[in-house]
Amino acid sequence: MDFFIRARRAALKEGRCFDEIKEHIAPAVYKELDEAQLELINSGDEKSIVHADIEKGNPLADLIVAQHFLTDFRIAEHEGQIFLFKITSEEDKTVVPLYEKDYVKVLKRELSIRWLDQTAEPISPARAGELVQYWFNHEQNIEMPEPMGLPGDDKWCLHRSKYKPDPTVEFPSWKRILNRMSDAEAFAAWQYGVWAGLYKGRQFLWLHGPNGEDGKSAIARVVGRNLYGPAHNAISNASISSGEKRFLTSFFENAALVIYPDASNRRCLMSEAFKTVASAGSDPVLIERKGKQAYTATLKAYMWICSNYAPEVTNNNFITSRLLYIHIDKMVDEKPDPTVFSRLEAELPGFLAYAKDCYEKLCPDNYRIETNASTLESVAGFTDEFYEEFSMHFNKYWEKSDADEMLAASKVRDLSKDNGFSCNRRYGEFKRWMTEQHGIQIWKDSDNGGIVYYKGMKPKGAKQLNSAKPNF
Known part of the structure; x- marks a missing residue:
């Protein structure tokens, strides 16, 4: 068989027809060929062996x-x-x-x-x-392979979308949901930019509906299953817990979209794990799968968070610049309808056409999606709420003073611990807030055993001191 296989391959390589070679096979040789050899010569199918x-x-x-x-x-x-x-x-x-x-x-x-x-x-x-x-x-x-491919792409991928934007398709079911959103255009723009692979920014979507049964889960399910298929993953609260968070990045590799449904951790955006996956492919990250050797790669997936709670965030620009917050109101004069999934699926081409228009309007640079004033106000309000507890705690026991006055840090820590700031992370946030909002300086007295003091604050109602003495 080797002879005929090699002869056929040589003929193909030289651009010659194998029939030319067949003419040189002697009749006596033909008589000795078995059925498989004859099939190979006549059909050219090497699998016949x-x-x-x-x-x-x-x-x-x-x-x-x-x-x-x-x-x-x-x-x-x-x-x-x-x-x-x-x-x-x-x-x-x-x-x-x-x-x-x-x-x-x-x-x-x-x-x-x-x-x-x-x-x-x-x-x-x-x-x-x-x-x-x-x-x-x-x-x-x-x-x-790329996570996502669109119709007409000539590349290996995990999922090739069958949908296309079609402005002739009406989407009334989608409109009823969009009309209850605080910034429907920004929501739609983000959806189209991520799906089409055009969006190169770092914003992740937080869809907040405090009432439940408002459509968050329905649209996440329809978008994930139909537009992304195997190119999307879902994570749970357990995925970002202390025992599982080292595997979080593995949900993002080979995915274009990651959905975090029913998110109950309001402060998840401030975790190091979330900061890692928010790089949007700009930074290499460590990827570890259970039972597999860890390795370094870049991530392409974007995150969509659905939650009954608003996020708790600081005014750290790393977080606020990446947060695309959308509030969705509860249904009015509507009831949960199990047939909504099929209707939303059928209307996807119309929704994509609307979303495409929104994207071209709000994200011309393919990097940052513009949001309306109410969205910006909401994010600013979240940072104020986050610091409200700090402000109340500080104003209850201390006040600002001249820069040469100081308090022993241990006294501040002990009093804070007695008032609910027992967690090291939470107290650390309070300490950073004091330095950023009130200009408190941290000073270590090297000549006195390295005792740490906070300069620029004093106990509430304490008299002003005339010299720099530790105020215990």
């Missing part, structure tokens, strides 16, 4: 057999890691990742099942392993 008693130890035959049985698998190498993908549609160039599994075991099992189905004979594990190794050693890598 696949049969149960195929010769072992023939490298060319082994490679052809392996490629035949593993034809719908692909390999990609990224950041020093090998990833295995299974083709879900050759026409759409879509694949599904198998990175949570041992790819050797997966391939051996698939090859064995297909071998049995075609030859009606089982194959030994060792023989299956040999064929898999031939395939792995000779299979050309593909480019790392």
Whole structure:
């Protein structure tokens, strides 16, 4: 068989027709050919050599057999890691990742099942392993698939959207929900920019509906399943807990959208884990999957948070500049309708057309989505609420003083601890607030055992001192 295979390949390489070579095969040789050889010569299908008693130890035959049985698998190498993908549609160039599994075991099992189905004979594990190794050693890598692909793209991806913006499609179900949002245009613009792959900014969406049954979950489900499919992930409160947060970045790799439904942690945006995933691909991050070796890569996914609570944030620009806050009111004269999902899905082309117009209007630079005044006021209000407790606590016990007056830090800490600031993180935030809002300075007395003092504050109602003495 090797002779005919090599002859056919040589003819193809030289651009010649194999029929020219067939003319030079002597009639006596034709008489000696078996059925499989004749089929190979006449059809040109190299897979015709696949049969149960195929010769072992023939490298060319082994490679052809392996490629035949593993034809719908692909390999990609990224950041020093090998990833295995299974083709879900050759026409759409879509694949599904198998990175949570041992790819050797997966391939051996698939090859064995297909071998049995075609030859009606089982194959030994060792023989299956040999064929898999031939395939792995000779299979050309593909480019790392993108999470999302749009119609017409010629690239491997995890999901190719079937939807297109269509301004002729009405979207009344979407309008009823959008009309209850504080900034429907900004919401729609963010949705289109992320879905179309145009948006390059760092804003994440926080959709806040305090009343429940307001449509948050419905639209998140419809958008995630239909527009993104396997290119979206969902995280839970457990995903950002102390025991699981090191795996948080793994939900963002190979995803274009990550949805955090029913978020109950109002301060999650201030966590280091969230700051890591908010880089929007600009910074390399450590990615660790359970039971897998950690590695460094960049993230492309954007986050959509749905919550019954408003976020608690400081006036740190890192957070406020990335927060796209949208408030949604409760339903009026409406009742929960289980058929809403099918209607929202059918209206997606119309919604996308509306969202495209919003995006072109509000995000011409593809970086920052402009928001209305009420949204800006809401975010500013969140920072004021966050510091309100600090302000009440400070004004109850202390007041500003001349810069040369000071208090022992331990006294401030003990009093704060007695009033609910027992958490180190919370007290640290209070301390930063004092330095930023009241200009309090932290000073360490190296000549007195390194005791720490706060300069520029005194106990409430205390008389002004004439010299710089520690005010205990």
